[in-house]
Amino acid sequence: MSNQYEVSEPPTDAISAIRFSPYADSHKFVVASWDKFAYLYEISDNKQCTLLNRFEHRAPVLDACFGKDDNEIFTACLDCDVRRIDVATSTQDVLSTHDAGVRSVAYSKEHSLLISAAWDSTLHIHPTSADAEWSTATITLPSKPFSLSMSPSKLVVAMSNRALHIYELSTLAEECKNTANALQNRLDIEPWQRRESSLKFMTRAVDCMPNDEGYASSSIEGRVAVEWFDPSTESQARKYAFKCHRQPEGEVDVVYPVNAIAFHPIHGTFATGGGDGVVAIWDAIAKRRIRIYPKLASSIAAMSFTSNGKILATAISPGFEDGKEDMAEGSVAILIRELGENEVKRKAK
Structure with a gap:
């Protein structure tokens, strides 16, 4: 059986993102919060979770991810800046500034690219290798981006109006090099695929399969879609969609948004987190739920697995689904769950 414990020094305001380091044997994770800080934690072998540092920003931090190693963190901020943080020195550098708040950042170690998506309906493509011969390039999107996810070869951008763009990262990298001297480095690049979401309502989150074959997306209306590239x-x-995160109240089902999706890095199963405070584990191939965990104190805001898949971190924050706007004690928290051997594994037929 698994066991779960709470992080002792959580953020003081709503959590917008949580991300474990993707590197082997690392148990460090970064948390973005509306309290204007990015937090760096580490889990030790004796089940202690330590706050290593926190990095102040000028406005709420909406997303964060690791770069080439655990010493490099990138953040997306409501003040329009994309920042690089050097963990060893705590120094911050602004990589680019959008014309509106930056919603998401994602890093490709395969292509040494950092990609940011902002509410000005643009992507910024940042080279992160020291020998890059080009600076930040911009791609204009047809609508406002809500969520980004990368697989080893693809970038999926989920936007308003149920639009999805899929880009090949190798093409993006090549186009950026070719247009290094173009006017303002604006790229007129077509996505590899344009899709309309299988879900009828606004997309809330997207996450790519670790095997590079597809992605899952979720909506504000308690549904998840699974698709292949x-x-x-x-x-x-093969693509399909299903209902989830619905709680019976009397004779009706109350529908909650699915705020977070996280694929398991080894088994290819995935977790969903809803406004109902529930985390569920799903088998994408067999199209069935494997497990559902006890309801937590408030809405699931974000989730992340360690690179070895043995730990799941879940961030909760008030989603205000109940119409109350106060932040109750314990409603912002980070839960660390040590997973049992077969807890998130596909079940044999």
């Missing part, structure tokens, strides 16, 4: 008719026929 392969554009062939046969592969597209």
Whole structure:
């Protein structure tokens, strides 16, 4: 059986993102919060979670991720800045400034690219290698981006109006090099695929499969869609959507937004977190739920697995689904769950 414990020094305001280091044997994770800080924690072997540092910003931090190693963190801020943090020295550098708040950042170690998405309906493509011969490039999107996710070869951008763009990272990297001297480095690049979400309502989150084959997306209306990149008719026929995160109250089901999706890095199963305070584990291939965990004190805000898949971190914050706007004691928290051997594994047929 698994066991779960709470992080002792959580943020003081709503949590917008949580991300474990993707590097082997690392138990460090970064948390973005509306209290204007990015937090760096580490889990030790004796089940202690230590706050290593916190990095102040000028406005709420909406997303954060690790860069080339655990010493490099990138943040997305409501003040329009994309920042690089050097953990060893606590110094911050502004990589670029959008024209509106920055919603998401994602780093590709395969291509040494940092990509930010902002509410000005642009992507900024940042080179992160020291020998890069080009500076930040900009891609204009057709609508406002809500969520970003990367697989080893693809970037998925989920936007308003149920639009999804899929880019090939190798193409982005090549186009950026080719247009190094273009006017303002604006790229007129077509996505590899344009899709309309299978979900009828606004997209809340997207996460890519670790095997580079597809992605899952969620909506504000308690549904999740699972799709594959392969554009062939046969592969597209496999896509499906399902209802989840609905709680019976009397004779009706109350529907909650699915705020977070996280694929397990080893087993290819995935976790969803809802406004109902519940985390569920799903088998994407068998199309069934594997497990549901006890309801937590408030809405699930974000989730992340360690690179070895043995720990799941869950951030909770008030989602105000109940109409109350006060922040109750214990409603902002980070829960660390040590996973049992078969807890998130696909079940044999």
